[in-house]
Amino acid sequence: MTPAPPRRDSPWRRFCLMALLAIMVTGGGLYLFIVTVDPWDMLPFSPPLGRIPITSNARYTMPALARSPRFDSVILGTSTSRLMQPAVLDPALDAHFLNMSMNSASPWEQARELDIFLRHHPRPRIVMIGIDAAWCHLRPGSLTTPNRPWPEWMYGHPAWQGYLHMASLYALQEAANQFLWLVGLKTRLFGSDGYTSFVPPDSQYDPARVRTIFTRWGPPDNSPAPPGMADTPPASMDLLAAMVKRMPASTIKILWFPPGSSTLHGVAGSVAAARLQACRVGVGRLAARTPQALALDFNRPPVLTENRDNFWDPLHYRQFVAHRIMTDIATATRGGRVDDPAVDILHAR
16 A cells, blocks of 8 residues: 655745745745855945955955056055055155055066056056065965966956855855945044054064064074076076066066075075075166166165164064155165165166
């Protein structure tokens, strides 16, 4: 005897239908919330709200800023370039800077950032690129891949494709953060010109703590350098040259070495010292054959690099050092005489 089929109005069937309906309504409501808030300001049909950069991973916030007509100049680099302040550089150089520097930005990521900026600003006034360990001490894959989660759909794909990437918990989290800002319940953390000071105020500087950080930092490669290493520019110079080539001849190109503690540079004749020198050689040669190019090196010892009081850690300098750098860059860009012994002009415009 075969069992009777379940009734169409059985409690189990009604439960499943109600559960499915609840999931669809909840999911649809959350998706509608995300695309309406549009946390990264990248969707073509979202309402014009007063959005701000809200995500700590700047790879998600920079594309929207790069589209803004407010800017005509850009700063690229890693965290060693993040203290370059548009509010200081703008009046000094008659420009409107966007600081697109990002923590641990690989050279490949910096090239992709330049691409999106040039797409919306084909004739930039000034492009500044910070040349640090990311360019001089290459990691595997740094010329072809990102160092952190990377939203490729924001960098060159049709804008409508963004809707395909909004159905995620990360998008929901950032939409909630953006919404809290919009209704006045969240404090602003990141500037709309890309600048955010990521170091404490100088009033909190503790030399003893900094000495401890220096002690714990890994040493440079002080093994003997192979013959000719110091005169052989790294492979990253090909990517840097390709980036510079994409800029119009009229664009002022500033290639600069942010200062790092001398503890990172290695002893004379070491692999670390040779890598830095090879990078200097490559940047100097590139600037010499490029119209409107300027190459500056703030790693010149001993003024900045050998005084630990200039740094929070071996890689990151303090705010007063950043202001000194900006003053020198502005003076050198305008063609004035730079008397600061902290900077070495590898090539002048």
